[in-house]
Each structure stands twice: as C-alpha cells, then as structure tokens.
Amino acid sequence: MTKTITLAQGNGGLENNELISKVFYKAFKNDILEKSEDAAIIENGKLAFSTDSFTVSPLFFNGANIGKLAICGTCNDLAMMGAKPKYLTCSVIIEEGFEVEQLEIIVNSMKEELVKNEAIIVSGDTKVVPRGAVDKIFINTTGIGEVLYSGISSNNITQDDLILVSRDIGSHGATIFTAREGIELNSNLKSDCNSLYPQVKALIDGGIKITSLRDATRGGVSAVLNEWSKQSNICIEVEEDALPVSDEVKGICEMLGFEATNLANEGTFVLAIPKKYAQKAIDILHNFEEAKNACIIGKVTQQYPQRVILNSSWGTKRFLDTPTGELLPRIC
Numbered sequence: 001m002t003k004t005i006t007l008a009q010g011n012g013g014l015e016n017n018e019l020i021s022k023v024f025y026k027a028f029k030n031d032i033l034e035k036s037e038d039a040a041i042i043e044n045g046k047l048a049f050s051t052d053s054f055t056v057s058p059l060f061f062n063g064a065n066i067g068k069l070a071i072c073g074t075c076n077d078l079a080m081m082g083a084k085p086k087y088l089t090c091s092v093i094i095e096e097g098f099e100v101e102q103l104e105i106i107v108n109s110m111k112e113e114l115v116k117n118e119a120i121i122v123s124g125d126t127k128v129v130p131r132g133a134v135d136k137i138f139i140n141t142t143g144i145g146e147v148l149y150s151g152i153s154s155n156n157i158t159q160d161d162l163i164l165v166s167r168d169i170g171s172h173g174a175t176i177f178t179a180r181e182g183i184e185l186n187s188n189l190k191s192d193c194n195s196l197y198p199q200v201k202a203l204i205d206g207g208i209k210i211t212s213l214r215d216a217t218r219g220g221v222s223a224v225l226n227e228w229s230k231q232s233n234i235c236i237e238v239e240e241d242a243l244p245v246s247d248e249v250k251g252i253c254e255m256l257g258f259e260a261t262n263l264a265n266e267g268t269f270v271l272a273i274p275k276k277y278a279q280k281a282i283d284i285l286h287n288f289e290e291a292k293n294a295c296i297i298g299k300v301t302q303q304y305p306q307r308v309i310l311n312s313s314w315g316t317k318r319f320l321d322t323p324t325g326e327l328l329p330r331i332c
Contacts (some may be wrong), residue, residue, distance in 0.1 A: 005202040006326070011263070012218020014324035017227075028318060036215060036231065037078040037154060039143075045150050046095040048083035049140040050074055057330045059106070059136060059263040062178040063172075063191035064266070066139060067106035069332060071113035072195050073217070075142040079197040080213040080269060083145030083150045084120040093127045098136055106137070109229040116195045119143070144215065150203045154212045154272075157232040161211050163298040166199065166291045167192065169221050173263030174252040176331045189248035194267030194290055205285045212272040213252040214267065217332055219323050222261040224270045225298075225308045237309045238298035238320060262323040263330045272300070 008015040012071050025033060032040050054070045064072075075085040086170035090110070094103070114120060172191040177183075177191055196215060203210060214224045221243075245253075245260045253260050267290060273281050278296055285294035303309065308320040 007329045008324070008326045010218075010329060011323060011325075011327045012220075012325065013262075013325075014222050015324065016218070017322070035153065035155060035274075036227070039083065039145070040075040041081060041147065046147055048078045048081040048145040048147055049079040049143070050142065052077065053138060053140040054332055055135070055136060056139050056176065057329050058176075058179050059102070061162050061175055061191055062189065063175060063195035065106055065109055066137065067109040068113050069193055069266060070139040070141045071110050071117070073104075073332060074141040075113070075117045075119060076196045076215045076267075076269070078143050078145035079200040080109060080152070080215055081145070081147065082149030082200065082210065082213075083147045084201070085117040085143055085145045085181055085197060087122045087144045088119055089123045089142045090121050091125040091127075091215070093129060093134050093138045095134045095136050096128055096131045099137045103137070113195055115136065117197050119181055122259055141226065148201070149210060152210055152213055154214060154228050155229045157211055157228055157234055157272045157300060159234070159300045159302065160274050161272040162275050162296050163225070163236055163238065163300065164273055164278060164281060164294065165221065165244065165297050166196075166269045166271065167267070168246045168249070168260075168293055169216065169268055170245060170249040170253070170260040170263035170266060171265045173328050174249045174258075174332055176264070177256075177328055178252065184247045185248070187248045187251075189246075189252075192265055192267035192290070196267060196269055199285060199291055202284050203281055206280065208277050208284065209274050210271070210275065213269055215267060215269045215278045217302055218264050219327075220262045220264055221270060222259070222308070222320055222323055225320065227274065229308050230306045233304045233305050235301045235305055235307055236298055237301055237303065237311055240253065240310050241313045244293045244295055261320060262327060264328065266332065307323075
C-alpha cells in the first residue's frame with residue numbers, strides 16, 4: 001500500500017478496499033465488521049446500523065443535491081439489509097461564507113427524502129470552519145433501521161441464485177462528471193439518486209426470497225459483483241448485452257473511455273435472488289417508474305471462483321475486474 005493517501009483510495013475500487021482492510025479492519029477487527037455488508041446487523045438481528053459521509057462536487061446536479069444524496073445514501077444502505085429506515089443523525093461541516101439560502105435548499109431536500117422513507121432526524125451536530133478548511137459543506141448521516149427481512153447477506157450467494165439489477169446503470173457518475181467539467185449535453189441525463197426502501201419493501205411484501213442486495217455506489221456494478229464473488233467464493237457470469245445502459249451514459253462512456261459498470265450509482269441496486277423468484281422480483285420492480293428496465297444480468301457458477309466474467313454476444317468472454325486507479329473522486 002502507498003505511504004500517503006491518494007484519491008484512488010476513495011474510489012470504491014481495489015485501492016479503497018486495500019486501505020479499508022489493511023488499516024481500518026486491522027484496527028477495528030470484530031465479527032460484525034468483517035461481514036462487510038452495507039449496514040451492520042445488531043441487537044440479535046433486530047436492527048440495522050450504518051453511517052456515511054458526503055462530499056460530492058458539485059453540490060447541486062441534475063436530479064439531486066448533496067442533501068438528497070445524504071439521506072438516500074444512508075437509508076439505502078439500511079434498506080439493502082432488509083431494514084426500514086427509522087432514525088438518523090445528521091452532522092454538517094460548513095465553510096465560513098456559505099450561503100444560507102443554499103443551505104436551506106439542501107436541508108429541505110433532506111426533509112423531502114426523509115418523508116419518503118418515513119424516517120426522522122433525531123440528533124445532529126454543526127461545525128463551521130474557516131474559509132478553505134472545507135469545500136463549502138460536508139454532511140455525515142448515520143441511520144438505524146428496523147429489520148423486516150432477516151438473513152440478507154453477500155456471504156451466502158450460491159449457484160441457486162440469479163443476478164439482477166434494478167435499473168439502468170452509471171447515470172449518477174456520468175451526471176457528476178458532466179456537471180463538474182461543464183459539459184453541456186442536449187439529453188435527459190440525470191442522476192439516479194433515489195430512495196430504494198419502497199422497492200425493497202415491495203419485494204418483501206411480495207414474498208420474494210432474497211439472498212443479497214447491494215446498492216452500486218462508488219465503484220459501480222463492477223465493485224459490487226467482485227465483492228460478492230470473493231465474499232461468497234463464487235464466479236459471477238454477466239451477459240454484456242443484458243446490462244441496461246442508457247444512450248446518454250453510453251455516449252459519455254464512448255466519448256471519454258469510461259466503463260458503465262465502473263460508474264457510480266445512487267438509486268440502483270444489484271440483487272442476488274433464487275432462480276424461482278427472479279422473474280417475480282422483476283415484475284414487482286417494474287411497477288416502479290425508476291425500475292422499469294430492471295432485468296436479469298447474470299448467473300452464479302464455479303467456473304472461476306472469486307472472479308466476475310463478462311460474456312459478449314460474440315461468444316467471447318473477459319474478466320470484469322474491480323475498478324482501479326482514480327476514477328471519479330467525490331461522486332458522493
């Protein structure tokens with residue numbers, strides 16, 4: 001590992017995983033932490049617990065802002081463990097000179113997203129620092145949720161499961177990049193930032209057996225699938241043609257050399273569902289406008305344990321590796 005911290009170590013990919021395992025997991029080692037789930041399951045499986053910090057740049061982008069992102073991010077992590085978000089804390093670090101009007105817009109967007117999750121902020125902290133000590137505003141949210149569906153784990157995926165994705169991928173990362181670089185497009189490209197609890201609740205209410213869920217944030221779908229393949233000691237085979245990618249994201253990827261599977265999402269999740277429940281899960285997700293192109297993208301095998309394979313329509317295959325290097329820093 002490097003002697004000093006680099007931006008690549010915050011990208012959700014290989015370098016990020018190395019930093020977490022060799023520094024934080026080494027120091028804080030315990031059975032709950034080592035499960036490496038989106039949220040910790042505590043209190044004998046009754047509660048889910050998660051925290052996240054948000055430093056996105058720019059603060060406002062098509063489809064959301066840092067406030068909406070902060071609530072969605074933490075509530076989605078709870079939902080991925082089958083939990084209903086209930087109580088959140090909110091800590092903000094604000095740069096001297098930040099406009100109160102902008103702060104109110106951010107806070108109101110947080111309020112709107114809390115309503116969607118039927119959750120409330122119950123505690124918080126505010127710090128103001130001198131100009132230049134922070135880039136405008138950073139937000140941390142911590143959440144506690146009530147577990148409604150037990151047993152979801154990325155350590156239990158087997159060959160009985162199919163791999164699904166809830167919608168088209170990569171729109172958040174592409175949106176942040178174009179906004180940051182001032183690229184003007186005549187398109188409908190916007191972040192997928194969205195609360196996922198309603199979709200998860202619908203799956204639970206529909207009687208779907210769920211093996212694992214994971215929202216594909218930093219590192220995108222590639223990072224999720226590679227983490228799953230290692231945690232469950234399986235091979236995941238993905239059909240390239242099955243991956244839902246919008247024309248706008250395809251255009252950005254072709255223009256700039258990105259891989260859509262590596263781009264961040266903030267309202268898209270990957271599912272491992274037993275085969276006999278997979279189509280019903282798709283049908284349920286299709287009832288949501290934002291999940292209208294949910295689909296099956298792959299299967300679980302033992303061809304190359306702990307690896308992810310991308311199968312092309314031409315009959316060729318290649319490994320889909322964990323993202324490396326400096327992708328798009330500060331996307332969340």
